[in-house]
Amino acid sequence: MSPEEWTYLVVLLISIPIGFLFKKAGPGLKRWGAAAVGLGLTLFTCGPHTLHSLITILGTWALIQAQPCSCHALALAWTFSYLLFFRALSLLGLPTPTPFTNAVQLLLTLKLVSLASEVQDLHLAQRKEMASGFSKGPTLGLLPDVPSLMETLSYSYCYVGIMTGPFFRYRTYLDWLEQPFPGAVPSLRPLLRRAWPAPLFGLLFLLSSHLFPLEAVREDAFYARPLPARLFYMIPVFFAFRMRFYVAWIAAECGCIAAGFGAYPVAAKARAGGGPTLQCPPPSSPEKAASLEYDYETIRNIDCYGTDFCVRVRDGMRYWNMTVQWWLAQYIYKSAPARSYVLRSAWTMLLSAYWHGLHPGYYLSFLTIPLCLAAEGRLESALRGRLSPGGQKAWDWAHWFLKMRAYDYMCMGFVLLSLADTLRYWASIYFCIHFLALAALGLGLALGGGSPSRRKAASQPTSLAPEKLREE
Numbered sequence: 001m002s003p004e005e006w007t008y009l010v011v012l013l014i015s016i017p018i019g020f021l022f023k024k025a026g027p028g029l030k031r032w033g034a035a036a037v038g039l040g041l042t043l044f045t046c047g048p049h050t051l052h053s054l055i056t057i058l059g060t061w062a063l064i065q066a067q068p069c070s071c072h073a074l075a076l077a078w079t080f081s082y083l084l085f086f087r088a089l090s091l092l093g094l095p096t097p098t099p100f101t102n103a104v105q106l107l108l109t110l111k112l113v114s115l116a117s118e119v120q121d122l123h124l125a126q127r128k129e130m131a132s133g134f135s136k137g138p139t140l141g142l143l144p145d146v147p148s149l150m151e152t153l154s155y156s157y158c159y160v161g162i163m164t165g166p167f168f169r170y171r172t173y174l175d176w177l178e179q180p181f182p183g184a185v186p187s188l189r190p191l192l193r194r195a196w197p198a199p200l201f202g203l204l205f206l207l208s209s210h211l212f213p214l215e216a217v218r219e220d221a222f223y224a225r226p227l228p229a230r231l232f233y234m235i236p237v238f239f240a241f242r243m244r245f246y247v248a249w250i251a252a253e254c255g256c257i258a259a260g261f262g263a264y265p266v267a268a269k270a271r272a273g274g275g276p277t278l279q280c281p282p283p284s285s286p287e288k289a290a291s292l293e294y295d296y297e298t299i300r301n302i303d304c305y306g307t308d309f310c311v312r313v314r315d316g317m318r319y320w321n322m323t324v325q326w327w328l329a330q331y332i333y334k335s336a337p338a339r340s341y342v343l344r345s346a347w348t349m350l351l352s353a354y355w356h357g358l359h360p361g362y363y364l365s366f367l368t369i370p371l372c373l374a375a376e377g378r379l380e381s382a383l384r385g386r387l388s389p390g391g392q393k394a395w396d397w398a399h400w401f402l403k404m405r406a407y408d409y410m411c412m413g414f415v416l417l418s419l420a421d422t423l424r425y426w427a428s429i430y431f432c433i434h435f436l437a438l439a440a441l442g443l444g445l446a447l448g449g450g451s452p453s454r455r456k457a458a459s460q461p462t463s464l465a466p467e468k469l470r471e472e
Contacts, residue, residue: 001206004099004100005244007045007100008103008163008164008248009247009248009251011041011045011163011164012164012248012251012252012255013251015159015160015251015252015255015258016191016251016254016255016258017258018037018159018255018258018259019160019187019255019256019257019258019259019260019261020187020258020259022034022259023182023183023185023187023258023259023260024182024183027177027178030176030177031151031154031177032154034154034158034159034160035153035154035155035157035158035159037159038157038158038159038160038162039157041159041162041163042100042104042157042162045098045100045101045104045163046097046098046100046101046104047098048095049095049097049098049101050101050104052082052086052097052101052105053101053104053105053108053156053157055082056078056079056082056105056108056109056112057108057112057152057153057156058149059078059079059082060075060078060079060112060115060116060152061149061152063075063078063116064115064116064119064146064152068119068120068122068123068146069120069123069124069127070120071116071119071120072113072116072117072120072331074116075112075113075115075116075117076113076116076331079108079109079112079113080109080351080354080355082109083105083109083354083355086102086105087357087358100163102357103163103164104162104163106355106356107161107162107163107164107165107167108156109355110167110324110327111155111156111167111168111170112156113327113331114167114169114170114327114330114331115147115152115155115169115170117330117331118141118142118143118169118170118171119143119146119147121141121142121143122142122143122145122146123146125139125142140276140277140278140279141169141171141274141275141276142171143170143171143174144174147170155170155173158173160255160256160259160261161252161255161256161299164248164249164251164252165249165252165301165321165323165324166249166252166253166256166262166272166273166299166300166301166322166323167273167323167324167326167327168261168262168273168275168298168299168323169273169274169275171275172261172262172275172298172299175264175275176259176260176261176262179260179263180282180283180289181283181285181286181289181290182260183286184283184286184289184290184292185260185263185289185294186263186294187257187258187259187260190257190294190296191254191257191258194250194253194254194257194296195250195251195254197246197250197304198246198247198250198251198254201243201246201247201250201304202243202247204239204240204243205240205243205244205247208236208239208240208243209240209244211236212233212236212237212240214237214240214415214416216233217233217237217412217416217421217425218416218421223424223428227428227429230425230428230429231429231432234408234409234411234412234425234429235404235405235408237408237411237412237415238407238408238411238412241411241414241415242307242308245302245321246302246304249301249302249321250302250304252301253296253299253300253301253302256296256299257296257299261299262275262296262297262298262299263294263295263296263298264276264280264294264295264297264298265280265292265293265294266292266293266294266295267280267292267293268280270295270297270298271297271298271326272297272298272299272300272301272322272323272325272326273298273322273323273324273325273326273327273330274298274326274330275298276298299323300322300323301321301322301323301324302319302320302321302322303319303320303322306318306319307319307320308404309400310400310403311396311399311400311403312376312380312399312403313369313372313373313376313403313406313407314373314376314377316403316407317369328348328351328352329348332347332348332351332352333345333347333348336348340451341373341377341451342370342373342374342377342451343370345369345370345373346367346370349366349367349369349370350363350366350367352366353365353366353367359417359418360417360418360419360422361412361413361414361415361416361417361418361419361421361422362413362414362417364413364419364422364423364426365410365411365412365413365414365422366410368406368409368410368413368433368434368437369410371434371437371438371441372406372433372437374437374441375436375437375438375440375441375444376399376403376440377444377449377450377451378440378441378444378445378449378450378451379440379441379443379444379447379449380399380444380449381444381449381450382443382444382447382448382449382450383395383444383447383449402436405433406433406437409426409429409432409433410433412425412426413426
């Protein structure tokens with residue numbers, strides 16, 4: 001592990017006991033205490049580069065104040081433009097930010113765009129009320145008022161997920177501050193239930209990254225190996241990649257659970273990133289609060305079993321970095337300048353690659369996903385329904401195997417980063433996934449397969465894992 005990875009791990013582990021300290025605190029202590037801890041961590045790891053996050057916050061707040069009815073699009077343009085400037089600092093002869101500054105800036109971009117969208121929704125709702133002449137009751141997910149500058153700063157620098165996620169909306173943050181009877185919200189048992197696989201994943205990461213180091217792929221000697229060895233190597237590289245993020249995101253979720261952050265009654269049917277989808281009245285007493293069943297779906301960032309056992313490429317995206325996937329679906333996919341599912345996905349993947357960075361490997365990997373989506377959608381709709389139940393089961397296993405190999409292949413671009421290294425590796429295995437996806441797409445079109453957006457998802461399995469195992 002690199003020194004930066006050790007620092008991330010320490011920050012994540014420290015957030016767990018800090019969470020228990022804040023859980024039962026009042027709204028004021030939660031707001032300013034959590035912001036003080038987050039700002040302290042930012043200053044410690046980023047130093048003077050903390051200025052970048054402050055400039056982004058102030059710029060977004062100014063846009064919200066100036067144009068509340070259209071601040072979402074303006075905030076998206078502002079924060080994404082600043083990302084370009086932020087990543088071009090070395091080209092401009094300015095000090096290069098630390099990796100921690102980049103992590104803070106990434107999460108901050110998501111939070112500020114979401115905040116602007118929430119303020120815009122509030123402004124539009126208020127205009128509708130004024131036009132209709134009567135006031136409606138509380139609307140699910142709507143903010144009570146526009147946050148002040150200090151409230152915006154406290155949300156932006158809240159220590160929860162400040163470097164690793166999960167992403168959360170301002171409404172989720174407010175619900176945590178105003179949580180009724182926080183002592184009744186369970187933390188310890190859900191934390192232990194969530195944390196138990198993390199040490200195993202950590203050991204598997206250390207073992208696989210030691211036995212199959214990524215740096216070997218950059219050496220000339222690697223390309224003297226036989227083709228089967230080169231093909232196989234991407235499997236343990238992606239395995240180590242998954243184990244690393246499983247540990248990080250589980251630890252980040254545990255920090256939230258310790259603080260009771262993102263806890264809602266099960267009846268609210270909360271979604272990762274978005275929060276409750278059904279209105280639930282707050283409990284009126286500690287006894288009623290204790291009688292409720294809670295979950296932490298709002299801050300759930302990874303479904304490990306879903307990621308490993310889902311059948312399709314499409315579903316694999318939903319189980320990975322789940323709160324960010326919600327953000328991409330809500331703020332990028334829905335406003336994409338196209339109607340086709342594949343084209344909308346391509347637009348979303350393009351902006352996701354840009355959000356991650358400017359390395360060519362990101363774009364090569366993310367823009368391979370729409371091709372895989374189109375191929376699996378066309379071929380599946382053309383053939384799977386014609387098979388017997390046994391044939392469909394065999395199809396699903398073959399589909400799962402190819403889905404995992406597609407993600408192995410795309411992961412190499414994500415970790416190698418450079419254009420030369422990525423293309424060199426892909427060329428050494430003859431761009432096999434690209435050609436296989438093109439062949440599947442062509443066959444699906446020839447057989448009359450429908451567009452992926454028109455497929456009936458209900459008839460398709462999403463996972464090969466037993467449902468009980470997935471829930472656990």
